[in-house]
Amino acid sequence: MSDRTQAEGGRSALPIHPDISRRFSPRAFSDRLVTGKELELLFEAARWAPSSMNEQPWRFVVVERGAPGHDGLVASLTGFNRQWADKAPVLILNLAVRSLSRSGETNHHAWHDLGLAVAQLTVQATSMGMGLHQLGGFELHLVKQTFSIPEGMDLVSIIALGFPGNPEQLPEPLLSRERNHSPRKALSELVIPASALLARE
Numbered sequence: 737m738s739d740r741t742q743a744e745g746g747r748s749a750l751p752i753h754p755d756i757s758r759r760f761s762p763r764a765f766s767d768r769l770v771t772g773k774e775l776e777l778l779f780e781a782a783r784w785a786p787s788s789m790n791e792q793p794w795r796f797v798v799v800e801r802g803a804p805g806h807d808g809l810v811a812s813l814t815g816f817n818r819q820w821a822d823k824a825p826v827l828i829l830n831l832a833v834r835s836l837s838r839s840g841e842t843n844h845h846a847w848h849d850l851g852l853a854v855a856q857l858t859v860q861a862t863s864m865g866m867g868l869h870q871l872g873g874f875e876l877h878l879v880k881q882t883f884s885i886p887e888g889m890d891l892v893s894i895i896a897l898g899f900p901g902n903p904e905q906l907p908e909p910l911l912s913r914e915r916n917h918s919p920r921k922a923l924s925e926l927v928i929p930a931s932a933l934l935a936r937e
């Protein structure tokens with residue numbers, strides 16, 4: 737089954753959770769606003785993510801469309817991102833706290849654990865019918881002209897969040913990308929047999 741066919745009911749050919757299978761990173765958003773209550777549910781889902789030493793090193797900053805700082809944040813996006821992410825009703829800054837609260841030493845799992853929290857937020861958003869697109873394409877020095885990133889935190893990524901819109905509103909090549917979801921590597925490439933890595937004596 738191709739990814740395209742699977743997209744109608746889910747992208748995986750295997751019976752994984754439907755909210756994982758049907759998720760994709762959209763670029764078309766409707767005008768429907770995301771309420772404070774809906775946002776609370778997303779962050780609550782993120783809050784219950786596991787983290788190394790229970791540090792919970794994730795922090796989120798909500799920037800709603802039309803609010804102070806939104807235009808500046810959009811202007812800091814690179815390439816095509818600027819063309820579509822400005823339509824999302826909400827942008828979220830994903831921050832990672834770099835050091836361990838107990839010792840001040842580097843938390844080597846901070847970005848990993850932020851990713852886990854964002855994954856849980858993503859599944860929750862999908863289950864609520866929302867679309868969510870993460871962005872690494874931004875210029876940090878431009879973001880910093882608009883927002884002071886707190887000392888000791890990294891801005892790792894930005895989320896564009898909203899409800900699905902009409903893909904026809906997108907110009908090419910974004911329209912084609914919206915219709916043809918990203919493929920995946922085969923499981924056989926991703927799961928390496930332990931026997932292949934056994935150290936030789």
Ligand SMILES: Cc1cc2nc3c(=O)[nH]c(=O)nc-3n(C[C@H](O)[C@H](O)[C@H](O)COP(=O)(O)O)c2cc1C
Pocket residue numbers: 759760761762817869870871872873874893917918
């Ligand atoms: C950390 C991160 C950064 C990303 N940055 C961008 C970006 O700057 N622009 C963009 O269009 N997509 C971006 N993406 C989306 C990926 O391209 C997308 O997740 C991938 O192609 C798989 O497609 P899917 O999410 O639709 O399954 C990013 C995703 C992640 C997780």
